[in-house]
Amino acid sequence: MTDIQQQITTLTERLHYLNHQYYQRDLSEIPDQEFDQMLADLARLEKEYPQFAHPNSPTQRVGGTITKQFPTAEHRFPMLSLGNTYSEADLREFDERVRRGLEGAEVAYVCELKFDGVAMSLTYQDGQLTQGVTRGDGTRGDVVTSNVRTIKNLPLHLRPTPNQPSDFEVRGEIFMPLPVFADLNAEREANGEQLLANPRNAASGALKLQDSALVAARRLRFYAYSFLTAGRGTFPTHSASLEALQAWGLPVSDTWRRCHSLQDVLDFVHEWDKKRFTLPVATDGIVVKVDDFQQQEILGFTAKSPRWAIAYKYPAEAARTRLREIRYQVGRTGAVTPVALLDPVPLAGTVVKRASVHNANQIAALDLRLGDMVFVEKGGEIIPKITGVDGSARPADSEPIKYPTACPACGTPLIRPEGEAHFRCPNDRGCPPQRKARLEHFVSRKAMNIDGLGAETVGRFFDLGLVTDAASLYALPAKAAELAQLDRMGEKSVQRLLTGLEESKQVPFDRVLFGLGIRYVGETVAEKLAAHYRSMEAISAATATELAAVPEVGGVIAESLAAWFQEDDNLALVSGLRAAGVQLALTGEAPQAVSDRLAGLTFVLSGVFEQHSREDLQQLIQQHGGKVTGSISKKLSYLVAGDKMGPAKREKATELKVPIISEADLMAMLPTETNAPVAAEEESTSTTLPSEDFSPETSLPAKPVTGQGQQGSLF
Known part of the structure; x- marks a missing residue:
């Protein structure tokens, strides 16, 4: 082993160990700055000597992989769903059925x-994470390995033990915590974006992002709850497998319990009815499993x-209280949001005094009136919201x-842009809450982050x-x-x-x-925008079309x-x-022109491309003298169509007789040394392919993985 290879291996193993100590044992053995320096080293x-980089290097945590489409893989062990119940009577019937099936044993x-997230199947081979697959339809799922690798409490490399199989699934x-x-959601609200409904949807959406660096920024976490392997007899019980997973370094929530009777199960259900709200993760119920693997098989x-x-499943907790007042808040973008003020009422572990009403449409749909007795729930058990009115009261x-x-802050008549749910105050220069909120946004951590x-x-x-505004800060x-x-x-x-x-004067342009x-x-x-135009001056001079x-x-963004x-x-x-x-x-220097071929x-x-990202294709076109626009007109030379291109663009291009070409066709138009290798079935020499002949390639499904499941849990 060379000195460089040894350095990479030593750093990799040390960082894996420190990650385990930090995320599994809440121990920080070295300062963050020292850890960051080791990761940077x-x-x-790895960049200088890629041949020595480990597949599951700790550097994978930050993401950076661009996936244009997720391949699929067949589950070796089907990811079936569980039967649900909302009553203790059903739990008693379940216990009786189990005992009958086991003949009184x-x-x-x-x-x-039962954590409210996204089910995931992970494959480990020789202690290394090799694949992450979503539930999908229970038989096949999407392979999202590059995104899974960014989850910091999920070990990419397991600690070896004598009973650890060489190939198994977790x-x-x-x-999302x-x-x-x-x-x-606070960030989305500040940007005038629609709020996410609940953490589960947020986690699911993050795993579908094509850029794993963006997934890393979502700070997802993982809890393991079952072990599967094609062999038999690795563990006698489910509880023993959970203990083993934890010993190998996998995160297992310490909230599980082995129960010796139905009464123990009911006690667990009652204990966590309220206690679950103290956890930093959304939960929606309890999963009860027979512990013995042989009994599961029977x-x-x-x-x-x-x-x-x-x-x-715990029933959604609701409370009944009186609506006292509706106040209207003005956000950074001028959106006027109604907030309901309520008589204080206990709900899901907290005392609720305020609730979301979202917008004027919801007020009308609920027929809300001051003094009403209203029903309040927590959306995703997070955000209190009014769900109904007790009309009898x-x-x-x-x-x-x-x-x-009129704006409640400045008196300006409100407007409601077409297609939007919110009324807005258009007085963005004179409305105090808007001006104040813009200042707060400017100094925020993800913007200028002014200490x-x-x-x-x-x-x-x-x-x-x-x-008064961002520039005035520098007069302080x-x-x-x-x-x-x-x-x-x-x-x-x-x-x-x-x-x-x-x-803050050194903060990069994109954050400004x-x-x-x-x-x-x-x-x-x-x-x-910063990468494309490189300066504020260039952005300000660009038209909405450009x-x-x-x-x-x-x-929409361009017009704004x-x-x-x-x-x-x-x-x-x-x-x-x-x-x-x-x-x-x-x-630094802007990308240099390569040729005038285009x-x-x-x-x-338009669409998703196989060999390049849209940004890469745009840069290639510009480097060779061409221009990229966002709209189709008679003056357009070509529509470059990728997978999942919208039908509207295709129809308009066909109507205007604009040639529709593939990614391979575009690459064929460039000088030979620029043209990236393309699979044989994608090669084409035509640069004026008629639109009706265009058919984007579809990915072949991954080769099915076969094998018999052991007596372990599938969930």
Whole structure:
């Protein structure tokens, strides 16, 4: 083994160990900075010597793999569903059926909390994670291995033990922790995006992302709950297998319990009825399994589910209370959101005083009236919401709630853009809550992240008239003496703030663009725009049509962005930031032109491509003199069609007689040294393929994996 290879192996093993200590045992053996430096050193060595990189290197945690479409794989052991019940009587009947099936033999159960996430099947071979597959239809699922590898508490390499098989599967649940879900929804609300309904949907959506780096940012977690292998007799019981999984380094929730009687099971159900709300993960019930694997085999299966397991689902907890008031909040983008103020009522482990009503449509649909007795539930057991009205308790003289026609903060008449659910205040320059919220967004962690200047502090400065917009923040050093006189500030706090302001001038351009709070311009869009145009000046000069051609931007975002740069106040803001020394352009050299082979040609890229990302194709076209646009017109040279292209684009291109070509056709138009290798069945020499002849390639299913399941759990 070479010195470099030994360095990579040593760093890999050390980082695996530290990850296990941190995520499984809550032990931090070294400072975060030292860990990050070790990870950076490993990434550098792997880049320089890729032949020595381990497949499950800790560097895989940060993601970066782009998957254009997920292949499918057949489950060796079907991922069947469980029978559900909502009553204790059904649990008693289940116990009776089990005992009859076992002819009166003694039986023990394992009770586990049913986490509300995404079921996942993981394959480990020789201690290494080799594959992650979703449940799918129970027989086949999507292979999402690159996304699964980003989950930090999931070991990529297991600790070896004498009883560890060389090839086995682990079933478990991938979930989004409740604090992460709350942060994600707060960010979406600030960006004017639709809120996610619950953590399960958020986790499911994250696993379907094509960029594993974005999956890593969602901070998903994993709990293992069963072991499967083609061999027999590895463990006598399900509880023994759970203990083994934990010993190997897999995360197993410590909430499970072995129960020796039905009464023990019912006690477990009652214990966690309220206690589950103290956990940082959403739960919706209890799974009860026969512990002994031989007894499981005797009981067997029905067509859809095992006879040895059942899921008890807790009923959705609701409370009845009185609606006292509707208040209207104005967000950063001007959206006016109604919030219900309630008589305090206990619900799902907390005291609820406020509830979401979402928008005017929901107020009308529920026929809400002040003084109503309303029913409140927690959506996904997270966000309180009003779900109904007790009409029998309504006063005879009650009147429907009238949604305001003017902004509750500045009095400006509200507007309701076509197709939108929210009323909005269009006075974005003069409405105090909007201006204040934009400042809070600008200094937030994912934008400028100014040390010493959090949302509360900058909001306070705004209320005192010390700052008015993002550019005015950089005038605070001249007011240092005044700041030091404020309560809870002092000289040290002021110095920290001023240092943070100075350091923020080095924040990359894409985060500055995101920090401006332009409607619909989230982190990803800001990154794409910055990479494409490289400067604020170039973005401001682009038309809406040109902006829409940038990957992941589209027409709605482009129109919003173009309109923003038409406002004199916004141009003055950008000018002020430029004068302050904030980064308004990317550093380094822009991509250089390679040839003029595509000069004079314009392209629209649509769908998902096999060999390249849309960004890569756009860059190739531009490097060879071509242009990429977002709309189809008679002047368009080619529509480059990938898989899952929308039918509207195809129809319009056909109507206007615009040639529709494939990714391989496009590559054939480039110089030979640029053309990436393409599979034989995808090769084409035509550059004017008629649209009716175009048929995107479809992926072949993965080769089925065969094998007999042992007596272990399938869930």
